[in-house]
Amino acid sequence: MKRVAVVLALLVVAGLGLALSGFLADFAALGTAVSPALIVHRVALLAALGVVATGRAAADRPVAVAGLLAWAVGLALPLADVI
Numbered sequence: 001m002k003r004v005a006v007v008l009a010l011l012v013v014a015g016l017g018l019a020l021s022g023f024l025a026d027f028a029a030l031g032t033a034v035s036p037a038l039i040v041h042r043v044a045l046l047a048a049l050g051v052v053a054t055g056r057a058a059a060d061r062p063v064a065v066a067g068l069l070a071w072a073v074g075l076a077l078p079l080a081d082v083i
Contacts, residue, residue: 002058004057005054005057006054009050012049012050012053013046013047016046016049016050017046020043020046038083041083044070044074045071047070048067048068050067051064051066052071
């Protein structure tokens with residue numbers, strides 16, 4: 001069961017990582033520089049969603065809740081003008 005959870009979490013992170021590379025390609029096509037803080041923020045959100053996927057795939061509620069909290073904090077930081 002844990003192997004399946006790890007594989008599913010890796011698939012989620014890989015898929016979202018592909019979306020991140022598309023995001024960077026959009027900036028490159030526009031000729032706009034990407035802020036390092038923005039890249040760190042997106043990678044942190046990617047990691048948080050990976051934790052959510054791991055928690056859900058392993059049916060481990062505390063891990064899934066921790067991932068959701070990390071994701072919510074990551075989404076709230078730009079709204080609070082921290083990032």
